[in-house]
Amino acid sequence: MEASPLTHQARPSAFLPKIAQLYDDLFHDNDEDFGNSEGFWLEFFSLRPDRHETQQLFFRAIQQAKTGRAPLDENALDTLTVFLGTVLAKRYTNPSADIINVLAGLDEVDAVFLDFANTLEGILRQGRSFEHIQDVPTNPAVFKPILLLGLLANYNKFEFRNPYRLRLEEFVNESAIQKIVYGFGATCSLSRNRYAAIQDDVPEGWTVGSTLSYVGLGLLAPRKTTAPVLSAEEAKEAFGELPGPEASILLSAYDLTAANTLFTTTLLSSSPSTKGHEAPLSSFLSYTSYLLHHAYRSPRCALYGILSLSILRLILEDTSTAKLLTTPGTTLSIRLSRQVPPFLPPSPHPRAPISSLLDICIDSISHNLRIRLDCNLYHSILTLLHRTLTHLSSTRTRLPYHWSLLWQTLLSLLRFLTTYASSLTSQNSPESLHHLLTPLLCTLALAVSEGESFLPEAESYDDLFYKLVEAGSVLPKFKSAFFSPSSSSPSSLPTSTETSQSTAAINTLLHIVDHYHALLAAEKEKGRLGKTLEPREVGRVIRTGLETLDLPREGESGIGVGGNGSGNVSVFRGWAKWREGEERVFLKRVARAAVEDGRRVVDGR
Incomplete structure (x- = not known):
């Protein structure tokens, strides 16, 4: 028969559970180093833990944390951090009941946990966490x-x-x-x-x-030693x-x-x-x-x-x-x-x-960019971009920036969506696509209708129209893919401000492209353009064409009437404010x- 690891000790003046005595030996300074003794740990883990001790640790740490006396309160909080991190990381058969038993006991749980919550609130209210x-x-x-x-x-x-x-x-x-x-x-x-x-x-x-x-x-600069290249x-x-x-x-x-x-x-x-x-x-x-x-x-x-x-x-x-x-x-x-x-x-x-x-x-x-596009991610990116241009436009802040790269990126995204329209419509709900398409289209439409208010020079504005005309062949395909009655698209959703905006935006972009294609065709017929269109010639047509281009006025959902839109407030500036309830x-x-x-x-x- 295997000998018991428990040792016989002299009769004490007061009886304590053996495990409590071992706790006392472990946590108090003694001449003997119990923590390094194999025999001590063998005996320690042969006994069942005493929940009363863990409850006392939790209770006493709370009492010290709320005293406000440094360093006792800080050390008590550090102790609670380590202790709770260990307790809550364990897997339990009945998590709620077991954790309550370890921390407070069923009879005292309400009082102890309320005291714990009030203690944390008091510390946060006083700002002592950072002092x-x-x-x-x-x-x-x-x-x-x-x-x-x-x-x-x-x-x-x-x-x-x-x-x-x-x-x-x-x-x-x-x-x-x-x-x-x-x-x-x-x-x-x-x-x-x-x-x-x-x-x-x-x-x-x-x-x-x-x-x-x-x-x-x-x-932050590296020192002489360099990390290995992966x-x-x-x-x-x-x-x-x-x-x-x-x-x-x-x-x-x-x-x-x-x-x-x-x-x-x-x-x-x-x-x-x-x-x-x-x-x-x-x-x-x-x-x-x-x-x-x-x-x-x-x-x-x-x-x-x-x-x-x-x-x-x-x-x-x-x-x-x-x-x-x-x-x-x-x-x-x-x-x-x-x-x-x-x-x-x-x-x-x-x-x-x-x-x-x-x-x-x-x-x-x-x-x-992936065929399985993260619509939530792109909605967030494009919404932020739209808010940014709206702010620049409404404050008339002329910002030096590589705007050409921005227009190129947005139109490349539009081409990507058009190319993979069938996959996107089959993988995503109409609502998800709707939330992605609206800020994209409104950002482009806002730029063409109000770009003069935030672009630093006329060349940046002309470049936007040049790139839009260059991508003109994609826009009809885009509209057919996402706005036709047969497609699972925003047009199939109930009427809303956002759907009206996206529809108005794609119509505005198409109107601009049609306007310039007609001007270019007329210039060709008059022999003013060569067989191969040069960027310089197209740029000249774009600049002169701005004088006759109609853009939306404030409050209109379609194409404006008369003038070049100078001084008008675009309908594409509006947006719905962030609401937590809708993002729960x-x-x-x-x-x-x-x-x-x-x-x-x-x-x-």
């Missing part, structure tokens, strides 16, 4: 409290008035908000660097060190594992942007905290660029990419914050992804932040992903 963090830009400790804030604010927020979300609306502690903003920027920078570590994407001819130093990021297959696998769990901080940033204007204005206006660091907005836009550059690699990457686009959409839909993206004198150097061709034009000089936003849209459109399915998916990533962070995975 002890001094060097926020480089201190990873700031990530966890920001993430916790976002997770609490999202808990069942569509089922009841979440008190944490309401608290975000009232939160006006400028010092704490600034630390949150810098912590958010630092996390975005760290997450972006994970992509850059896999593949160096600095433009050819530039050295990493000189480039980073030029834009004030010399601390093969194409290794890089593909490494990219597929990103983004890391730190991406979950985007959920917190979304809720703060939606609820708290102070957070948004601080994010948009904060300078680099110290020399060698990026401005928080630079880090966020840079990380967004890398997320969307690789969005096709996994549904999770696309999910976080769409969340970043949603944050930017909220900023643009608020006139008070949107103007901060184009404020004269406000320029930023932003590292945008160039890891997979086609590449964005390199921009080493600081620019208005809205220029980088346009670049992100162009790059996202180019790199995620998407936001719940994001929240689930953020919870899982939060567990990975707590577990150290």
